[in-house]
Amino acid sequence: MTGQQGTTTVGQLPTPTGTESRRPAVLTRVVWLLWFVSVGALVAQFQRGEPLEVAGLVVVDGLTVVMWVTVTFFSGIVHSYSRRYMAGNRTMNAFFGCVFAFTLSVMVLVAADNLVVFGAAWIAMGLVMAGLIGHNREWPQAQAAARLARRYFLASGVLLGLTLGILWWHTGASTVSGIASTVGTLPSTVVLVTAGGLLLAAMVQSALVPFHTWLLASMTAPTPASALMHAGFVNAGGVLLVRFAPVVSIHAEFMLAVVLVGATSALAGKLLKTVRADFKGKLGCSTVGQMGFMIMQAGLGFFGAAITHLILHGCYKAYQFLASGSQIAHEHPAKAKTTRSMGGVGAVVTVGTALAGGGLFALLTGKGTKLDTGLLLALLVVLTVMHATRELVRQPSIPTTVRYGAVPLVALPAIAVYAAVYRVIESLLVDLPAVGQPAELTAVHGLVAVVFVVLYLAIESRVYQRSQRLYVALLNATQPPSSTQLTATEDYHEY
Template identity: 40%
Template sequence: MALTSPRITCSRAGRLVAGALWIGFFAMPIAAFSGADMLSVIVGALTLFVGAITASFSRRYMRSDPVEARFFGNLGLLVLAVLVLAFAGNVLLIALGWCLSGWALARLVGHSSGLEDASAARRRTMRSFVLGDGALLAALGLLAWHAGSIDLAVVADRAGSLSPFLLTLAALGLLIAAAARCALPPFSGWLMSSMTAPTPVSALMHAGLVNAGGFLLLRFAPVFEMADIARFAAVGTGLFAAFWGLGIMMVRPDIKGSIAGSTVAQMGFMIMSCGLGAYAAALWHLVAHGLFKAWLFLGSGSAIGMAGNRRSVLVDPKLATATAAMLFAGVGAAIFSGLASAGVVPLALGLLTGLTTLAAVLGGDLRGRTRIGLGAIIAGLFAVNGLGLLFAAKAFSSQPPALLGSWEALALLAVFLATWTAQHGRLAARRPLPPALYAALINAGALR
């Protein structure tokens, strides 16, 4: 009896956490009808849904782990901290939820405490988070001090009377915090090294916590949109992260590493959307990416078998060129017809990256019926994203001044698509990357 008691306790911990998360998810409509703002409800529902799915999956996945109860305790604490962050009405609770969620995630990253790599990954994660958390606390302190209040609405309303220099400092502090949590370079090492964590942790992390950076910028949109320097920095940082993440995705031979590279790219697109002022696109990107990555990570074990002798992410160059041309034409038509703004460009690029990630999971070269099936998936994803974007626009209707004009946004899109197409041509022709670049991409996040 003494030998089986720990296992009974652990199983109860899993049932308790999974059950509580499912109850919380199905109770979300109560929060919506009680007057909570839609951004909080959407992020809260996403967090609870992914958390509940992950906890339910983990009850079987972690059943032989001797410290399973600790795992479920940290998982529940992480979801609770994100909920505090999502529904916080003052800067103190935002700071508490932000810092507590980072601490809980670091504990989950280092869950396999017997492995030196896991402990090293936990320490790297904490170092990255401490830098980002420090920037956030400084920004929140500056805004609250100027407003003379910790109330979030008062802080946002009075931020406009800050001097341009202090306002830019506060906005850059928010951007640094978001970049650290979203694993944008130079903070991307913590995310890549966290692959030592159990797969359910990766699912929850990639689907939930890394999106917190986008939520932070959306929550403080009134502050962020008044600082053009910070907005341009967000676009530049996001664009570089997108290229860097796609490079990692294309060279990493392991499924989880490839998906992690895709996450870096997707977070870059989301931060770009915030910088451009496309808040509805950023909100929908947050939701769509969270659900997509949870599915990919929880199915990554099966994907290993599906991929077989997977070499790299490889789409036929002709197919890549045709896809890029159709995407450019479609986005251009939508922008100039007035159906969409220039801010839809990062969302379109995020969709393209998601399709490339799906191709990686399917195993490289796409032929015959697989290609036809992927075409049907592409059509379905475009339809779902269109509907999701309309929903997000109703939930977050703020429209700040555009940072880039239509032609500038299309030029940005053209540069990215040309680079993406050229890279697929390089892979198909087996032309190697420059050795230094290849070494940096393949070793991104390596624990030294």
């Protein structure tokens, strides 16, 4: 608090004395061991080039090993961070058990070929995450948030189960790979119904609008659990669409609907973020928007780009949540730093860097060099670079000449790294059915792109802030149920 004087003493961490108290250390080591094994599996996949299968049960292919490496890395970071964050908490062992169980459920999900195993892992993943959201049993708000999330996750699980059941009934296949090879023989109505079920299940799990309420209510979870949620759990929607790409991509019209769903959530998340005052709330709205971008990329037929997006977004969001405590500014409002307006030179630097970034991405990946939906993928890269460079250009703490000169020197190498990661992911997914073909470019795609860019630029320029009614509507849309909100310091029971 401003003006408060005194010395804060931090006590020594308790020394483990029993079997139970050693659980955090043991599970942390096990998770990092799983990460090393996953990296080995990734290297082996590169060398072998063919998936390793247990017929009718699991398949270890490019998508599996990529997600294994990703989820065990994030989980290892969360386990290591939580050993100090949760120290002294009497429910520490239960917390580590849940985080480890979540890790295992995701690893099973991305390797499952059997439909029953896939559906069971999907439901288990949701139930464990709901338990982490309501980890603090003494907070009625945490329990309310957990119940809300559990309802959403169970609805998603039931929807997925019904969809898989319909596919099994009409194809006779009990595996994901079996469905992929027979879905082309199904009636159009069946394909559209099951594709819609998959999309809805993915939207719930990835917290897309209008199913984002559970995510904004989940701030009762311990910060490490929030990091794992935003870096891993919400990515399950993208994994689902990639694994069932032969179903969702069979009709061009449905793929266009996927693009529209993603675009809506991308813009809505960006808008909602602007009215949240709390840092974690902003991160939650940002996740809603970023998952929209991921779904858009899948709808364009670039499933490799969707996986790349969820991995890089996971790295960024995990860091943001674990470092969220450092974002609180204890200073008088009059002394608070504000961002500068860009000015003419800043606008030129921003737009020029964005266009150069899109061109570099197209050059390095080959996406956007032909008359197909790769043009829209490159456009998304341009908008992303423009947003990032705009934030850098407006930083008040950096001298003007340094900012203008450093922006392209930072942004363009970052795009080169992104393109390199994308190429690697794309090569690992090359054997997955229906994953390597971009959607056909149509006039409707062009219209969607124009509307999206106009609305995106309107949000960037803050033109919408002139409408008080819109502001109130956005503020209401970001409010989770009142029963899940901690409104008083005393609710935290910290003292």
